[in-house]
């Protein structure tokens with residue numbers, strides 16, 4: 001990129017070609033419409049001519065504005081690109097959007113808008129220049145579309161160099177004139193707008209060369225295309241759309257979860273995020289050191305279960321969102337061991353990448369380099385980690401990446417590949433890039449050992465910040481008690497007693513407060529004082545008490561069965577799925593309200609959100625699987641795997657059939673399938689995907705006389721003979737064919753082991 005610099009004599013000179021973003025100083029950029037034969041060219045500038053052209057005036061305008069704003073450099077498209085050099089032109093066309101985005105200021109020079117006339121009359125609601133502004137030629141040209149959208153600051157000036165306003169103050173007018181939504185004008189991520197919507201923004205705009213109408217969209221779509229002038233508009237658009245299709249496919253294949261939705265879900269299920277309970281971190285010296293010191297790249301927040309780490313990270317994400325708009329990207333990931341989709345090292349990198357490319361689509365090029373060859377397998381085979389980590393490093397080293405904040409919550413919940421993920425975080429936190437990591441986990445020595453290897457790290461222990469955490473928990477207690485008092489109509493005495501009990505027993509643990517308050521919600525007001533002592537301090541003591549409560553209830557066996565099942569499944573199951581997987585619930589399969597009620601009897605261990613059953617917290621699952629294991633798995637966990645496998649086979653045999661979604665035609669694209677309502681796969685979706693995993697876990701280490709039924713005429717053989725094709729169809733409808741292929745290989749291995757004499 002070449003820039004212009006003002007010389008002492010008031011003239012301008014071109015810099016050399018500046019390679020690499022680090023060598024590019026802050027600059028302003030001009031946006032205008034071209035006048036045939038009147039523009040100052042690259043050749044003019046190098047020959048020292050062109051001062052007599054009308055276009056020279058615009059360069060002076062841009063230079064003067066830049067100087068006024070304290071910027072020594074500026075860029076003008078007419079003369080900063082050597083258009084006689086095809087390589088340079090191609091690079092410029094594909095970089096233009098980024099150049100406009102990186103400009104500190106963009107000055108729009110409107111030759112056809114004059115401020116010579118003053119306000120129409122006193123009290124008039126619009127300025128005299130507004131009618132001319134509305135019909136300005138600038139709004140009708142193709143290239144000016146990205147010049148409006150890409151820069152953070154766009155200032156409009158009249159023919160007389162008078163400032164009219166900027167794209168923030170004139171948002172409503174610009175939105176009306178262009179039809180472009182406000183969030184796109186204000187720098188919102190463009191992938192949130194459909195391809196058709198983005199195409200519509202240029203529909204009524206013109207370009208001198210017909211192909212340019214397509215090329216002017218490259219930055220807006222975040223794709224790379226070599227310009228072929230002469231190919232015609234139709235072919236140029238076809239090539240653009242082909243690129244978009246590949247882009248779309250790549251993003252779809254990468255997609256695993258939308259961390260923004262995960263964050264929202266987590267905040268919702270945990271009862272909403274309280275700013276007063278996390279904002280202490282913003283004033284914390286360690287946090288500030290990590291945030292403000294360029295050399296500090298890795299912040300590790302560590303603390304015991306339920307100390308509020310996840311909610312703290314949600315809060316930090318919110319604060320960084322405000323802080324980083326236009327200066328850096330923010331990407332986060334919340335590991336959850338109870339959900340096999342989001343509890344592995346590869347899932348973390350996929351999730352982080354997904355958020356990065358959403359904000360800066362041009363970064364997809366690094367994924368495309370591998371995805372164009374390998375397709376979806378790139379994200380699903382044994383080499384996925386290698387490929388993803390290489391892609392991730394390329395992304396972090398992309399010269400156009402201004403900076404990035406990367407957050408990973410609950411490293412201890414990353415069940416697969418944690419050591420390599422930690423090594424990767426440590427490695428990339430030492431790279432010379434503007435990247436900062438923030439991670440959280442429990443106080444695990446294995447994590448500490450690896451994080452210690454990072455050069456510039458900051459450790460923030462919640463236990464060592466007990467005063468701040470304690471004050472934050474106090475805010476939380478007051479908030480929850482106020483809510484309870486309102487809902488349950490406590491009198492002052494009851495309210496004070498609850499407050500005092502929580503305050504003196506919380507031990508700086510949010511989760512304990514959250515669980516106790518949840519239980520108080522089920523206790524009638526007149527019993528609350530009497531029941532207070534039933535909530536002992538300490539998480540385990542509380543879980544223990546919840547377990548005893550279940551034990552002494554009429555539905556103890558059923559509740560324990562449900563808890564065991566929810567602790568074993570590979571992803572949270574829906575009420576529909578639960579009703580079929582848990583045999584004693586079978587009769588209620590068409591009465592989900594009752595299933596929901598029964599889940600409600602399982603103490604506060606479980607919670608239901610949008611029809612799906614989750615553990616209220618990871619520590620609840622940990623408690624059940626360790627301290628209460630003998631109670632909920634009296635015959636061991638294999639027995640639960642066996643039961644889930646066996647129920648899965650039954651539900652699949654009962655529900656799978658040909659063309660369940662009534663698609664009729666063969667070859668219907670799987671990604672366009674919408675589940676009918678009611679969904680015939682609602683009850684068997686989980687079973688279709690995971691039955692082989694349960695079979696395999698049941699078999700794992702089984703003694704010879706307990707062998708799983710894989711022989712001819714056994715249940716597996718019968719199922720495959722009768723339903724194999726329907727099962728494949730179901731896998732495809734569940735968009736889980738790749739997982740199915742892995743499962744089939746697993747089944748084959750299992751057969752070989754078991755059936756070998």
Ligand SMILES: Nc1ncnc2c1ncn2[C@@H]1O[C@H](COP(=O)(O)OP(=O)(O)OP(=O)(O)O)[C@@H](O)[C@H]1O
Nearest residue numbers: 270273274277305306307308309310311510511514
């Ligand atoms: N800032 C906050 N606003 C609202 N609720 C909060 C806040 N901090 C903590 N909580 C409450 O405390 C509970 C525990 O917090 P959180 O899940 O963040 O703990 P954690 O340290 O991540 O636990 P673990 O390490 O066991 O996963 C949450 O479910 C929520 O109810």
